[in-house]
Amino acid sequence: MRRIRIGPAVLAALGLAAAGSLVVPIPRSRLSPLPVLSLNLTDRSGLPLREVLSDQGGRSRWIGPAEISPHAVRALIAAEDRRFPFHPGIDLFALGRAMGQALVRGRVVSGASTISQQLVRNIYHYPRTIPSKIAETWLALRLERTLSKGDILVQYLNRVAYGRQAYGLEAAARFYFDKPARDLSPSEAAYLTALPRAPGRLRPERDEADLLSRRNAILRRMARLGFISPDTLGRALAEPVRVSENVRDFRAPHFVEYLLTRLSPEERESLAEIRTTLDLPLQTKIERLLDGHLRSLEKKNLTNGAVIVLENATGAVRAMVGSKDFFDEPHAGQVNGANSLRQPGSTLKPLTYALALENGMTAATLIDDAPAEFGPLESAFSPDNYDERYHGPVRLRSALASSYNIPAVAVLDLLGPELLFRKLREMGFGSLKKDASYYGAGLTLGNGEVTLLELARAYAALAEGGLYRPERLIETASRKGSRMEPVSVSPPVRVFSRAAAFIVTDILADRDARVPAFGYRGPLNLPFPAAAKTGTSKDFRDNWTVGYTPRYTVAVWTGNFDGSPMHNVSGITGAGPLFRDCMLLLEENGPGLSFPEPPGLVRVEICPLSGERPGPSCPASISELFIEGTAPNTSCRLSHRGSPDPASLRVAGKIADPVRVIFPADGDVFKIDPILRPEYQTLGFKARIETRPEPQTVEWHVDGIKAAVVGPPFSWTWKLRPGSYTIHIRAVIVGKPVESRRVRIRVLS
DSSP, rough: OOOOOOOOOHHHHHHHHHHTTTTTTOOOGGOOSSEEEEEEEEEETOOEEEEEOTTOBBBBOOOOOOSSHHHHHHHHHHOOTTTTTTSSSSHHHHHHOOOOOOOHHHOSOOOOHHHHHHHHHHHOOOOOHHHHHHHHHHHHHHHHHOOOOHHHHHHHHHBBBBTBBBBBBHHHHHHSSOGGGGOOOOOHHHHHHHHHGGGGTOOOTTOOOHHHHHHHHHHHHHHTTSOOOEEEEEEHHHHHOOSSSSOOOBBSSSHHHHHHHHHHHHHHHHEEEEEEEEEEHHHHHHHHHHHHHHHHTTGGGOOOOEEEEEEETTTEEEEEESSSSSSSSTTTOOOOOOOBBBGGGGGGGGHHHHHHHTTTTTOOOEESOOOOOOOOOGBBBBOOTTSOOEEEEEEHHHHHHTTTTTHHOOOOOOOOOHHHHHHOHHHOOOTOOSSSHHGGGGGGTTOOOOHHHHHHHHHHHHHSSEEEEEOOOOEEEEEEEEOOEEOOOOOOOEOOHHHHHHHHHHHOOHHHHHHHOSSSSSTOOSSOOEEEEEEOGGGGGGEEEEESSSSSSEEEEETTTTOOOSSSSOOOHHHOOOOOOOHHHHTSSOOOOOOOSSSEEEEEOOOTTTTOOOOOSOOOOOEEEEEEEEEEEOOOOOOOOSSSOOGGGGGGTOOOOOOEEEETTTEEEEEEESSSSGOOOOEEEEEEEEESOOOSEEEEEEEEEEEEOOTTOOOOOOOOOOEEEEEEEEEEEETEEEEOOOOOEEEEE
16 A cells, blocks of 8 residues: 655645634624524513514523623633633643543543633534534634634623523523623622533522532632622622522513514514513503403403503504403403404494594584484394484584484495595504495494404594504614614504594593483593593493593403303493593593694584574574584574474384483493592482473482482482492472382492
8 A cells, every 4th residue: 555645845734724724713604693682572661571582492682791790701701711811712721731630530520611612612513522622622713813802702691501591691680680681790690600501400499509509619719810809709608699580571462472473574583672662560550450340340241351552642552451361261361352353333433423524514413313224225224322212313513422323324324334444444444354335334333343453543543633653562673783773653644634533532522412321420531631432332242442632542442252242331331441540540640631722623602402503592502613614604493492292202112211310321330449539439310301391300219218309400419339229210290200210230349
């Protein structure tokens, strides 16, 4: 066999090549933080919401040198590589010591890997073989010529595994101590430095003594190297280790899940941190309000609810509570009620009337609330009002404020359902998948399924004078390796004129206009300006209250995810009290702002019965808002004399009750407000007399006992107290005593 001779020149060339290879830098792609980063989501103030694990199945957040505690750097050098500042990537002294100990004892006693070599192992994941060790040494020498010592430490502390799927010092500090890495004490830094030696084996709850022993050893090395003073050493050794009991942050789960579905796969892969619009303290308080509210109505078969809070001026979602309990499997708690399809009841009526105001109607326009059929002959329907009565000609203001069904359908039938359908799609109601003819004029009564979030956006547009904004979920975000940057926001779109939006707002905030249906003391009456609308779907399956102040829009849904009906719970009794509590919470620290009136509106005195200018025989007048150029020019021609024919009391083939309690309604449930003082906790009882002449007085009876005698308009304020009560009124009409039907209510503490 012929020998191959390698001459001195070849050996010299190989030596030079090997030496030259040491100056070849490590590829920057290998030093990228991408493989180990998870996506960190926080609330608007930086409070943690969720950490979405990276493609390696771990949690991490890449931080720079300014965000690393100097104690962590010193603990690392003391524990792993005390000559790190001086060697070129390999420690010949440590290598010689390790080899000598191995020869004497016949086994490996101590390691000799430097921080640079350990970082190479972490990046390249070589197997533990002799060839791999040679490659690791060669790469460590190259690494030292690619990065500064400080950058090597940053790379190491961002990559090393600390157990429990925590990669990097920041993830470990937040996971084990619930604090950022910059705030670690010497004791905590030494404790975390002990974990990477056996990250899969050492667990604080099981190996406390072992970890404390390792921590103390590292602290003593730090003291010997002059990294900490003897006094600091003493305090650190005595410091108890308080490992956080929080295994994983999982806050505002429905909000976070919704946000994640809005991100593209590329965004989820490239983003390192998202600071959301959510206000976590507010979210937590509203979660508690929802829980307490549902507990008070659980006997009414009400098991779930959802709440959304939008900031009107920005569209920012400040709270999104999707269910009572995300982990409540029997009641489908993981369903997000904020984004689920439900029939919205009457909550679309304000949008119908805003269109009517833009198309020639006014708040004084008379609409006939009488039996009628709507739609094509083959599919015509006859809507009923919630109170099962017809009210004759009513002004648009009264029709909307009292939520009468027939006038709303009549208006949309006149405008054409296509007009409302197009407007809803323009305002982001993507849930309405069919065409306008499928829904017909019943669209204004909620025969199409929408989401709570879609309703919240639409009402926020009314609050903002007709400007529609999609909801904002993100304030700022950072991509891997970059700083936090604001997220671009789409400009608002005008969907209603300022004048029409303001008149609808004025009607929804008009306490007097809603009295015939809701009384004076219902949950929609707040101690500051607020516009609100309730809605109840058929068979009491869903009820809603949506409304706004100049600052915030609140949308509330209550119901059951399995579709089962509630027991006589309406929007005013189900969602209404929770809406009130949320509004009081939002506005507790700020003055009650008034809605700014835009230019182009005029106030004109009109007759409350005809909607025209007061005539000579009109007994009274009221002030009404009009868009300039639409105010009535003619005077009222009604005589306002005489009594109605008894036949006019016939309603849908039935004789109307001559005396009736119109508020509260039978079966209503009220709740003592924990915020207001007791003297303000009252209900305004309201009666209706359908006879002429009217009696001079009416008696209010509570549980069969006469409690008050009042004159016109026969209302009475009753102080709330917990319990169940039966209420009726008694009057003498044309010499005969007449009593109303009994109304049963319940007051919860």
